[in-house]
Amino acid sequence: MLICHCNLITQKEIEDTIIQLLEKDPWTLIVPAKVYHTLQKRGRCCGCFPNVVETIIRVTEEYHARSEAGGEEVVSHLDRVRELRVQYGSRTHERRTTSHRAA
Template sequence: MMICHCMSITDHDIRRAVDWMRAADRDTVITPGKVYRALGKRPDCGGCLPLFIDKLRACDTFEVPMELRGLRRAMTQGERNYEG
């Protein structure tokens, strides 16, 4: 299915890019920007981003590695200890 008409990106392209990035570095955090760069493209109008992100989330290998989950929460809670 065509996801980005401006750059001719399909759902298969997204899936292959995510699988390739995960195989290269299992701890990487995959973002839409990284997927575009992996495909050698750049977002143009941005109209596809909601569908693009849905397709990213649907990939089996997309999820954030377990050891990286909750880092933002931990940093935020640590910063609160230094206030006031």
């Protein structure tokens, strides 16, 4: 599935990049800018960033669930990230409606 229409980046490319970053350092903070920098791209309209953040959370959660890390720590951290996302969500900061999103 195409996530970024400006740069023609697929979800698979983003997932592979996230896994590559996690293999270098499993506890690194991964943000959309780091993913795009690794792909040697840059955000243009940045409308895809909320979807990239959701992908980062999902892939990171799956990666740590498969690893030997303590599951309680990972889940509680990701739950806190999700709560912040709900609290400061993209609806008000992007000035777009949810129907405007591509994915």
